[in-house]
Amino acid sequence: MIxxxxxxxxxxxxxxxxxxxxxxxxxxxxxxxxxxYRDKRVNxxxxxxxxxxxxxxxxxxxxxxxxxxxxxxxxGVEKYLTSKE
Amino acid sequence: MEAKYVRLDEIAKRFGYHNLTxxxxxxxxxxxxxxxxxxxxxxxxxxxxxxxxxxxxxxQAEHEYIKTLEPEVARERFEKLFSCGFPAALxxxxxxxxxxxIEMAVKNGIPILATEKTTALVITEFLRWMNEQLAETATFxxxxxxxxxxxxxxxxxxxxxxxEAAIELIKRGHRLVADDLVEISKVSEDLLRGKSPVxxxxxxxxxxxGVVDVMSLFGVESIMEYxxxxxxxSLEEWDGTTSYDRLGLQDEYEEILGLKIVKHTIPIxxxxxxxxxxxxxxxxxxxxxxxxxxxxxxxxxxxxxxHKHKSEEPGLEKTDNK
Numbered sequence: 001m002i003x004x005x006x007x008x009x010x011x012x013x014x015x016x017x018x019x020x021x022x023x024x025x026x027x028x029x030x031x032x033x034x035x036x037y038r039d040k041r042v043n044x045x046x047x048x049x050x051x052x053x054x055x056x057x058x059x060x061x062x063x064x065x066x067x068x069x070x071x072x073x074x075x076g077v078e079k080y081l082t083s084k085e
Numbered sequence: 086m087e088a089k090y091v092r093l094d095e096i097a098k099r100f101g102y103h104n105l106t107x108x109x110x111x112x113x114x115x116x117x118x119x120x121x122x123x124x125x126x127x128x129x130x131x132x133x134x135x136x137x138x139x140x141x142x143x144x145q146a147e148h149e150y151i152k153t154l155e156p157e158v159a160r161e162r163f164e165k166l167f168s169c170g171f172p173a174a175l176x177x178x179x180x181x182x183x184x185x186x187i188e189m190a191v192k193n194g195i196p197i198l199a200t201e202k203t204t205a206l207v208i209t210e211f212l213r214w215m216n217e218q219l220a221e222t223a224t225f226x227x228x229x230x231x232x233x234x235x236x237x238x239x240x241x242x243x244x245x246x247x248x249e250a251a252i253e254l255i256k257r258g259h260r261l262v263a264d265d266l267v268e269i270s271k272v273s274e275d276l277l278r279g280k281s282p283v284x285x286x287x288x289x290x291x292x293x294x295g296v297v298d299v300m301s302l303f304g305v306e307s308i309m310e311y312x313x314x315x316x317x318x319s320l321e322e323w324d325g326t327t328s329y330d331r332l333g334l335q336d337e338y339e340e341i342l343g344l345k346i347v348k349h350t351i352p353i354x355x356x357x358x359x360x361x362x363x364x365x366x367x368x369x370x371x372x373x374x375x376x377x378x379x380x381x382x383x384x385x386x387x388x389x390x391x392h393k394h395k396s397e398e399p400g401l402e403k404t405d406n407k
Contacts, residue, residue: 013391016384020331047331051383054390 001066002074009082013056023047025080031067033077044077090115091218093173093196100210102175102198105187109196116140116172119215121208125150127169128162140211141166141174144204148180160185167193175211177204220270221342229262229279229312230254232367236279236312238267238346239363241320245353248289250320252299253360260309261299264289269314271342277314314341316370317348318363324352333369333380 010018026033026044033044035053042049044063055061061081065073093114097104104111118138125147127135151159167189174190176182179201190197200207227240228251239247251261263281272278281287287300287308300308317339329352330337338345349366353359369379 012388013395014387015391016332016334016380016387019387023331024328051387054387054394056391056394059394 001064002070003062003064004074004078005060005062006078006081007060008055008057009084010057010080011084013059014050014053016051019047019050022077022080023050025076026073029065029067029069029073029076031065031070031073033073034064034066036062036064088117089219090117091215092116093198096211096214097198099214100200100202100207102200105176105182105197105199106191106195108191109194111196114172114196116215117219118172119212119219121175121211122171123147123204124166124174127166130162130165132165132169135169137169137171139171141171142204142208142211143174143176143180143182145178145180148178159183163189167195171195173198175200175207177202177207217270217272220272222268222270223342224282225267225269225279225341226265227267228264229267229281229314230363231260231262231309231312232364233259233371235315235367235370236262237363237367238279238314238317239320240317241353242322244292245320245322246359247320248291250359250363251289252291252297254363255299255303255307257360257364258306259364260307260312261287261289262309262312269341271344275344277341277344277346278311279314280311314346316366317346318366319348319350320353320359321350322352323354327352332384334384 008014012018014022023045035042035044035050037053037055037059040053042053044050063074063077065071065077067073092112093116094111096102096116097111118136118140120136120139121142122136122139123146124141124143128147128150151162154162163186170193173195174197176197176199179199182197187197202210225238225240227238228247229236229238230251231237232254239250241247248264251264255261262279264285266282266285267279268282269277269279287298288296289299290296319339329350337348337350339348340346347370351357351359351362351366372379
């Protein structure tokens with residue numbers, strides 16, 4: 001299990017369209033990926049779940065990945081969340 | 086390909102026009118042009134831009150004008166008109182033409198039809214019907230069903246379950262228009278209409294069962310002669326590597342006869358209830374036409390929420406930049 005704090009750098013934050021891309025990125029991995037934000041824990045592969053968070057640029061989330069490809073997953077998710085787009 | 090036409094006897098039968106020239110066989114007269122002409126200008130002697138493929142519709146205006154002419158002048162004008170070889174004349178409002186006009190028509194092999202209806206009504210019904218008859222057509226593989234009033238064209242490779250989806254839709258109270266092959270015509274610049282080929286109408290082929298007659302099994306309520314085509318649902322095998330539309334913000338289209346029709350690609354996996362997905366797509370499409378787009382609404386909500394977060398924590402971005 002890997003746990004990493006990531007600051008969202010996406011220009012528009014996690015609006016609907018970026019969320020759709022994010023979920024697609026997360027779904028490429030077999031391991032479980034959880035995003036923690038404030039007091040919520042959401043499955044990163046769930047589009048409605050991720051959308052319900054409403055995260056702005058500059059806010060911090062904690063990503064927890066657990067499974068065989070957890071390393072790659074955290075790296076992939078971080079790469080997207082920290083891209084400016 | 087030969088240009089499309091309508092035989093005049095069909096038109097006469099459809100609208101109850103009488104033939105004033107029984108010497109001419111209306112079945113042999115082919116109308117290629119969907120538009121009509123009021124020959125008022127030509128009767129005054131002006132022939133520029135005259136299209137002799139059109140049916141000439143004579144009404145009160147032409148009738149009253151001819152009455153103002155000297156008899157021999159009127160005769161000359163008609164002679165000139167009939168020499169142009171238009172396909173047919175249609176006289177409205179029960180106006181009775183002079184016997185010499187009918188003679189001239191017969192001599193030139195041009196039929197004259199007559200009706201009691203008003204000219205405006207005749208032109209409207211003629212144009213509307215001819216537009217449909219001469220519409221551009223194409224055939225399309227798929228199922229056409231009418232779901233909550235929306236015409237849904239279901240496409241996809243053979244064996245994926247189009248016909249099964251059709252039967253399920255019927256059992257849920259919707260209507261089948263065509264199975265396997267749909268004849269589509271472009272009845273206007275923004276409307277496609279589909280129907281079944283006559284031979285296969287009301288029949289559905291189900292793998293393993295063979296052909297079933299939907300109308301005799303499920304009744305008249307389960308079928309529909311024609312339906313507009315509002316949306317395409319394209320079924321395909323679920324493929325883990327393809328990413329499917331998750332939001333529905335961007336519409337995909339497919340072009341049929343030059344018209345863009347909204348298309349949704351639905352991945353199929355055992356256990357997915359196709360009929361319910363198609364029903365939902367149909368009502369959602371209706372709702373969009375009414376001006377409400379659910380995907381856009383959710384998008385806006387999330388954006389508003391994000392802006393709220395930003396204004397609640399103005400110091401956040403600054404701390405990050407340090």
